[in-house]
Amino acid sequence: xxxxxxxxxxxxxxxxxxxxxxxxxxxxxxxxxxxxxxxxxxxxxxxxxxxxxxxxxxxxxxxxxxxxxxxxxxxxxxxxxxxxxxxxxxxxxxxxxxxxxxxxxxxxxxxxxxxxxxxxxxxxxxxxxxxxxxxxxxxxxxxxxxxxxxxxxxxxxxxxxxxxxxxxxxxxxxxxxxxxxxxxxxxxxxxxxxxxxxxxxxxxxxxxxxxxxxxxxxxxxxxxxxxxxxxxxxxxxxxxxxxxxxxxxxxxxxxxxxxxxxxxxxxxxxxxxxxxxxxxxxxxxxxxxxxxxxxxxxxxxxxxxxxxxxxxxxxxxxxxxxxxxxxxxxxxxxxxxxxxxxxxxxxxxxxxxxxxxxxxxxxxxxxxxx
Numbered sequence: 001x002x003x004x005x006x007x008x009x010x011x012x013x014x015x016x017x018x019x020x021x022x023x024x025x026x027x028x029x030x031x032x033x034x035x036x037x038x039x040x041x042x043x044x045x046x047x048x049x050x051x052x053x054x055x056x057x058x059x060x061x062x063x064x065x066x067x068x069x070x071x072x073x074x075x076x077x078x079x080x081x082x083x084x085x086x087x088x089x090x091x092x093x094x095x096x097x098x099x100x101x102x103x104x105x106x107x108x109x110x111x112x113x114x115x116x117x118x119x120x121x122x123x124x125x126x127x128x129x130x131x132x133x134x135x136x137x138x139x140x141x142x143x144x145x146x147x148x149x150x151x152x153x154x155x156x157x158x159x160x161x162x163x164x165x166x167x168x169x170x171x172x173x174x175x176x177x178x179x180x181x182x183x184x185x186x187x188x189x190x191x192x193x194x195x196x197x198x199x200x201x202x203x204x205x206x207x208x209x210x211x212x213x214x215x216x217x218x219x220x221x222x223x224x225x226x227x228x229x230x231x232x233x234x235x236x237x238x239x240x241x242x243x244x245x246x247x248x249x250x251x252x253x254x255x256x257x258x259x260x261x262x263x264x265x266x267x268x269x270x271x272x273x274x275x276x277x278x279x280x281x282x283x284x285x286x287x288x289x290x291x292x293x294x295x296x297x298x299x300x301x302x303x304x305x306x307x308x309x310x311x312x313x314x315x316x317x318x319x320x321x322x323x324x325x326x327x328x329x330x331x332x333x334x335x336x337x338x339x340x341x342x343x344x345x346x347x348x349x350x351x352x353x354x355x356x357x358x359x360x361x362x363x364x365x366x367x368x369x370x
Contacts, residue, residue, distance in 0.1 A: 032098070034081045035062070036111055038133050038158055042072050048091060049078065052132050053111055056084075061091035066100065075159020077108040077133060105228070108133060121151040122251040122368045123169050123214065124244035128236055133158050139168070141251050142270045148173070148218050150251055155236065157229050163221035165233045167240065170216040172254060173207065188212060188240035202230050212242050250274075250369045257353070257364035264288050265328070267363050269354070275341035277354065279365060281334040293325040294336075294358045300344055301364075303351040311352070314345040328358070 035054035039047050046063050064080060066072065082097040103111070117136040118127040130136045136155040139146050146152065152168020179198040184191065191209040196202075202225060206217040217237050222230065250272035259266050264285035271278040281294070298321075301308040328334045338354065340347075353364040 032081065033084045034079060036077065036079045036103070037062070039072055039074050039076045039078060040158075042069050042074060045069060047072050047078075049080065050132070052077070052113055058086065059090070059092040062086070063091050063093040064100070065094075065096045072102070073159055075133060075157055077103045077111065079103060117153045117155065119151050119153050119168065120246065120248045121169055122247055122249050122370050124242055125246040125248075126152055126168065126215065127239075127241045127243070128153055128155065128167065129239035130155055130236060131232075134232075134236065137164075139166075141249055141272075147220055149216065154220075155233070157225075157232070160225065160229070162224060163219070165217055165219055165222070165237070167215065167217045167237065169214050169242075171214065173216045175205065187234065187238050194234075201227055203234070206234075206237060211244070212240065215240065215242050247370045250367055253351075253366040253368055255364070255366050258366065260358060260361045260363055262361055263290065263292055263358065265292065265358060265363075267358070267365050269365050269367050271337075272367050272369065274346040274348075274369060276337060276339040277365075277367065278335050278337050279354070279356075281328045281336070281358070282332075283328070283330060286331065289330050292328040292358055294328065294356060295321065295323070295325055297321040298338060298340075298354055298356040300340055300347070301353050301355065302347075303353075308353065311344045311347065313343060315343055319343065 033055045035049075035051050035058055037049035037051040037053075040050045040061065041048035045067075046065055047069060049062050049064055051058055051060055051062060072078070079101040080097045081099045082094045085095055087093040112131040112133055114129045114131055116127055117130045117138055118125055119138045119140065121141055128136070134155055135158050136153055137145065138153055139149070139151060141151045143151070145154065146168065147166055149166055149168020149170050152166055154164040154166045156164040175195060181196045181199075182193045183196070184193055186192065187206065187208070190212045193207050194203045195205045195207075197204050202219065202222055204219050208215050219230070219233070252269040252272065254268070258268060264283060266282050266284060268280045268282070269277045270280060300311045302311045326334070326336055347369055349370050351366070351368050353366045355362065355364045357363070
């Protein structure tokens with residue numbers, strides 16, 4: 001009986017090993033076949049290629065052995081011919097290829113596929129068609145990677161490690177007029193102004209008129225980009241769609257009521273939901289070092305037409321707030337979470353403001369909830 005059990009275990013183990021060998025084996029996709037892709041990584045003796053086009057169905061990334069890795073650059077598009085054998089690992093791997101051809105820009109343009117990049121926000125969704133030889137990041141509200149926009153998309157060529165184009169919703173945008181030259185063009189079906197500084201050939205920003213009025217494209221750290229790359233960035237921008245019927249989430253709205261001149265203090269909001277928000281207290285003038293405090297007492301108003309009315313209170317009977325004072329830091333920002341569900345419940349979509357006091361000065365922080 002013991003031998004039978006041992007034999008069964010040995011047989012089972014042998015079967016398992018054979019299964020593993022088969023699962024980790026190779027597959028022939030086609031004899032003397034090819035694929036086209038973008039170089040994602042260049043290593044000591046291999047390149048990692050993101051497949052864009054192939055003669056037969058293949059995996060999305062393939063490791064390719066090379067003799068001279070220094071001749072390849074990340075972001076280049078290559079056409080690779082090989083014997084058709086693919087090791088079924090991830091990323092997949094092939095034997096030494098028969099040939100590797102670096103495609104010209106015109107050849108690559110004919111092959112490149114596109115992916116829709118999308119960012120959603122309270123004023124509408126923003127989308128762009130991004131070619132496969134570019135990389136993008138969608139940034140939601142409160143994303144710390146954003147430089148100017150409230151939400152939007154950042155994109156750059158796959159081979160560029162510095163700089164990006166940020167396209168996003170911006171409620172307030174201003175420029176310095178010194179050394180500025182603008183050119184008017186039609187982009188994404190709307191009148192657009194392209195800004196250049198100090199006689200440079202690389203554009204700095206693009207603003208729009210019409211339905212895209214609140215959308216701004218900002219070139220960030222792109223001084224080292226080629227003229228070809230900057231032109232390609234404008235071509236991508238031409239695919240812009242700002243769909244104001246597709247609104248979601250919540251967003252802080254700057255107004256004069258959010259700023260206390262006496263203390264040069266701005267109070268903004270982030271992490272906004274229907275039941276809470278984080279208020280951010282930021283001193284804008286470091287020379288004003290007065291001790292500033294605020295408490296827990298607040299009210300919330302909802303905009304009704306042109307008027308503001310206090311939101312409906314859900315609590316029965318009397319209520320109150322703790323008598324406490326929170327100090328606002330002289331440097332940096334001070335954050336405090338306000339939860340109003342106990343008093344106002346979950347707010348319905350609309351335009352709101354939360355009212356409180358800093359010392360003896362009133363301040364109102366506006367936000368939109370979809």
